[in-house]
Amino acid sequence: MSDSCAFCGSIEPLTREHVFGDWLSKIGLDLTPVRHMAGPLNGLPRHMGEQPPFRQTVKRFCASCNNGWMSRLEHVAQRVLAPLVLGEAGRIHPDDQGAIAMWAQKTALTAMLMSSNEQRERGYGLPQAMYTALYERRDRVEPLDASQFWIGRYEGTTRSAVRVTPMAVRVSRIPEPDRPHAYALTLVLGQLILHGLTFDTLAPAVEVANVSRMPQLWPKGAPVLWPRGQTVTEESFLRFADGKTLRSTLDVVDVQPWTPAAQVPRSVVVNGMVRVPALCEMHSIHYPISLLEDALQGIFYAFVTSCDCPVAYLMHTGSDSVNCKAAGASEGISATYADIPGDEMLIRHPAGAFFCKRLTA
Template identity: 65%
Template structure:
């Protein structure tokens, strides 16, 4: 059976669509080749090689969608987004705000189709119902219902671009986490522009939300929005930002949290005085002293670097609910991230041997950096 169009379901021949519209590569951004990656949140990303940016495509849409309403949306978005991407300050008028939010959601849905069929079968990507609902509402020229969007400035490495999605759940104390996520955070970085969105896939659970960085809400909004405004998202804070950790429910006793099934590894276990932690590669394990886990229970947190047999380096940080992998990549890159962290380096000596880590100051765990 032939593949069908991700949006309308047509079985007409499929065409290629750029994740970022072709216009993005023609507005003056740096086009030096960069490494492209795509993959699950709690696994090593799929390395897609080094290539010029903004050229990635997916073959998932029929010609009627690709050359019709999708093309029209990109043309309209180019006018509004180009000055923001290039860092030109100004105002975003109400008539353009829905357009930016719709473009961000369409770009997110397109990017999630970069996952392989195997990864999608394993639960990565977004539900088909999101694509069908987006298609059904395309003529309204606005994002899906129960969506919120914020807009701000990205202050990080030049040439970095990303589309990031984190599944979320709405949590109430004493109620178990659901088997499936109830929404997702989406983040797009292009040049100096960052767009952050939140979509409740279970609309009945939609709650009011505030943004920690004070970025203005783009949608829904009925007033002109200044850009840039609020605190910029730095490179160091991007991971937390994209994970939705800077969105706060304004409803008492209700929280938004990343869905454990997508963002957390299997539980660690204690083996011979060490904590055994699964590596992101899914093949190997990392080991660190149990004393670090005991300190985390007392509110003392540490960061350290490790590498698995795949020669992938990891930056690990202990938190109150366990150890979390903050980044994975080359040894040099992970070492630089570790060196940039605040705190004093300490040497732990126990029956297992010597272990070096960095004790993090309390404020590093509670504020955006």
């Protein structure tokens, strides 16, 4: 219920909580107004206007939660993470690792409440059971069971971001589930990036490794030194946030983005061009039907296109779909496309010229 506390279910008057702790606006980060957006899981969201970063709030929590365990998590996060957010080398003691992982989950859960009520009613949100379970762990100061977190360095112009990608455990020849098994949670704060995988309480959990070589924050172990591992850039962010660097430790099991969330919606053919709804859900993108015909023969391509937001997309054709591999500023997407091996092809069609690269096996 939207009139009860999202965490504890209390029907006491609701209070506002910052998506990102207010302390982030006071540590020296650039506070120039930026565009804010919120929307469906794994989709490009609607614009919510311009305002300084770290000012977004959500009115979904009772005062007891907001001023109690949630506030205590923010104090730990400020003490531990503020230097890292500013790019200063540091370390996270094992005694703080559980609180930081729990804070990351709390922040992601809070951010997901920025989507509209209509979107959440259509399934664009995290299960209520995750909110309840996190509340029940408030005294343990640890993230949800079956959670893993890593911490690394981010390099780009984005000062803050939250992305949640539904994930599925895949076993050869077994159909994909009708609901996600897990969620990849990614937070960007200045030069800091936190990345986690949390399994649904009703789903089978598997252990994964992160091939980005980022140090593991949770389950806790030795002190975590920062920065370590591969830096995430604007160009690699979408692939990273979609869990593409996560690998199951079991040979016969894989963990992948849940197909209904990862694939672009069904396309239609108009005047010799395939029209596909863009991830923003407001515009469409187009590509020649010849690419679709080749895909049916097992020949696949990469290409760059854009919508009117403006957002650029790196697309790959597949045997039964076209998939968005990256989205963002045109310069970054074009650079990623340029790094794809192979010669560029020119396809002429009634609407003009179209450039693409054939993908190798």
